[in-house]
Amino acid sequence: MKIGVFVCHCGENIGKTVDCATVAQRAAKIPGVAYSVDNKYMCSDPGQNVIKNAIREKKLDAVVVASCSPHMHEKTFRKAAADAGINKYLCEIANVREQCSWVHDNIPDATDKALDLVRIAVEKVKRNIPLTAIRVPVTKRALVIGGGISGIQAALDIANSGFEVVLVEKEPSIGGHMSQLSETFPTLDCSQCILTPRMVEVYQHPKIKLLTYSEVEKVEGFIGNFTVTIKKKARSIDEEKCTGCGLCIQKCPIKKKAFNEFEEGLATRPAIYVPFPQAVPNIPVIDRSVCTYYQTGKCQMCLKVCGREAILFEQQDTLVTEEVGSIVIATGYKLYSIDKKPEDSEIKGYGEYGYGKYKDVIDGLQFERIASASGPTNGEILRPSDKTQPKKIVFIQCVGSRDEQKGFSYCSKICCMYTAKHAMLYKHKVHDGEAYVFYMDIRAGGKMYEEFVRRAIEEDGVKYIRGRVSKIYRQNGKYIVKGEDTIAGMPVVIDADMVVLATAMVAQPNASKLAQTIGVPYDKYGFYQEVHPKLRPVEVSTAGVFLAGACQSPKDIPESVAMASAAAAKSLVLFGSDYLEREPTVAVVNEANCAGCFYCLKVCPYNAIEKKEVKNKLGEIIDYIAHVNAGLCQGCGTCNATCPSKSIELIGFNDEQIYAEINAFSESFV
Amino acid sequence: MSTHHSANTTLSNEIFSNTSLNVLQCYQCGKCSAGCPVRNFMIDAPNQVVRYVQLGFDDKALTSSTIWICASCQTCSTRCPQNFDIAKFMDAMRETALNKGIKPSEKDSMEFHKAFLNQIENHGRAYELGLVRDYKLKTLNLMQDVEVAPEMLMKGKLNILPHNVKDKKPVKKIFAKSKGGRK
């Protein structure tokens, strides 16, 4: 076998710590190396040509490139090798940058180490065999989880490109948090006015299958070939028969009992309800936890008044399966609650703000409902406790956010803007009112954002005070807000009528459960983890799964929509081919040797190991052995290392290759 | 508590090596000052004293009356969003000021602490009458508490004679060996 070694200087990145010329000279003496050379920029066009020409002229069988991390340029060099006619898996990378020049400063030692790394790679490549990529077919159909603005956008983009979409929403209606908002910054568009046409478009789209009041239970398969099990929760309504006339809702006798989620608890709703008048679909749902019939066996008023016999008290949850090629997760966020948290939670509530006991100390979404024309006060600014108009209102930013002590170190990003909007809306509606905003920094990075905040301050006269509030308590009917103006360097105490807390955006409470179902990494806060923060912001490490909106980190509407379109585009890229090529470096089971202990199944992080039936001649199952689903396997090697009988081999990284590397390394000690 | 520290000013380094408090952890939100029960009696807000140390204005920080007006109630530390133990910082500031021989502008508090510790060093336990006597002589606040002191005596709440520990040696030794505080 004739091997070529190509040592890259990476400008000065490698060259200034590793003597590349020496490495090339000494590499030439490694048995099997037929050609060896160094170059300033091996990844450049001329550099690649050095490799290609050498392969052709010197009739090389395999190459080792000593350069940066394989993460960076393995693809580049393998392609160059393939262009020159050798199998791309006969090209190995020796990482002499991240693992050598960048972490050392002694030139002779670093040079020795670089040579060691080259020798290791040479010994490995000697044992490499030509491999061909695995081809898998693609189901050109997408699943979108979450029907907020992100999910709606992603679903519409994919569907409008001509591919089918299954849109799953856990609530009875799509629309998400955006449907709760009054007006949106920085243009003060009416949120409902811009959102509801999109919701209707989703509903009427021939390519979108909408499953509301449904949750994803199970995801199997791999990129291009997912099988998803979805639980349709029992609505207690026959969706085919219901016309959405609303008579059942009007006649439900327990009008004022149930907590109204859409109004954030500022209003009540009947047991049978649609979350809000513009709900999509306009089909009610029965909340069995409060419905008199489910609780006592009596009533059935809704059934009596329904002319279509659409009430189905006996309806059960059902499971449906869908085949899809890509998954867009757009599950959104939740607001942090200042209520006292359970003892075992690392997240603490705000005792200094009353642990949620004061009725007129509300959060941002509650204020949205109060300011909304369709909200519980019809848009009049009235405080919840006594429905009077607050003449002095305090807004507090960074409640929970940027508060390490409460468990969240991150900035929620949108609060500066929506607080400015809240204060502005308040001033527009209560002309003689005073509005104060306590802030730490104003983060208004965005088109027309800073201008918007300045307008609140300069034109609407909102008083901005730089400092965090230490305590809120009720005395003589007022909410005493104790703060400090850190610019003036003096204490500020405001006797307010109402306080609005810009509480942190946090991950959905079941975010980690869904992540585990699909196989998506998440950070310590429960936000889903993208592959690369800059260059691959909507992809996750599980191929074929994409992220949109606030499930990845706090985001405003424009960003969520942009990200949703990006996730849609990523799905469309996938749907652009009939087949997918996957790395052949996957695990295979030596079936004759497998004892069926299934330790591999337990340790596999990608659920790629299956139990395969072994049948006798009569077709009876006599045993089970392990089988690797090559579509799911990511080639991590955990099974290989775990297998007690050494019955799993990782192609491209088999034991012989690994031992050869170790032996080559140990030579440097001789 | 942070293990990394790079404010690199004299006092911030000293505080870091003595207490592991990293003043750079403070992001100047002012919540400490907002909740400080004695804020109205301070000229510099607690967060400003931290700021002086962050910026290297060590003298300004050490001579601030704030460090002596602090009542050590720990409300600030309890609520600090950055988990910066500002009450401990104030302790460190007072100790450093004393060790450097800086005359505090808030003399009375310091004299009280000195008089108090003096009683303990000599008697092993606090002896209020002696404490009040020492303190008043030092500060010349002779008329203070005339409205309650006689009645306290009458009610037996001010002991005429000190309550000594039986064996005074161990306590005296603790005082002698702790001199110089942290060092």
Next chain:
Amino acid sequence: MIVGYYPGCSLTGTGKEYDMSLRKVLSLLDVQVEEINDWCCCGATSAHATNHLLSVALPARNLMLAQKQNLNELLAPCAACYNRLIGSKHEISHNADLKKKVEFVLEEDFNSSTEVINIVQLLQKVGKEKIKSLVKVSLKDIKVACYYGCLLVRPNAVTKFDDAENPTSMEDIISATGALTVEWNYKTECCGGAHSIARKDIVTFLSKNILDDAKLNGAHVIVVACPMCHSNLDMRQRAIKKLYPSHEEIPVLYLSELIGIALGLNGKELGINLHFVDAINLLQMVKAEM
């Protein structure tokens, strides 16, 4: 039940009624107290405000004395002493360097397995049911503002006692006497503590705010578990009245005194007559004797 007892300096002087009432109440509750032999001052605010090592070494000596008496639990009724004892123990066990210094100062190895508890914790251990079963005088006609001050609940990571912002354990214990407790805002606000002598103006100001909020919320009495809080809130009402003539006095009782009344002890036995603010009306409300 036997529990170690560290009265601290205040309970031998300004807070002697706390000591009196506590000993009587505990004996009715079948708790025997064993005082630490020849204990010394914990150093209080003055030590930790000026000399860190001293502030840790003084409590450490007392903890070692408790250890030598084989005390599993040590009651420090004074909230300040409690805070210093538990705080020092926490610091020494989390800082090997400091432990060495303390051992150098004490000239012995520091090793403390004694659990430091405050009065509320002791009463929790005794149990609400036990207190309830011994109540002779129902306090159902009085409303109590429970004042925790700073040092029982802060720093919460060290004391691990109740909630730092809205503690409720004292209310829970007091419910055994039938008394009602009020919701109020100054449960954990500082009274000025050690500023009592040097900065009377501060203490007067802070105490007034605390007293006012308790009254505003309908309390007939404030109950405390700290001799410093007691002297600031009780004794300083004279100075407050001088500055604000409209100030209406409100009695301030130690937790042990309030429970003592419920257990049928009279005012004198509990030392309530030693307070500056008369509690006679309060005692009359529950038909108890002075």
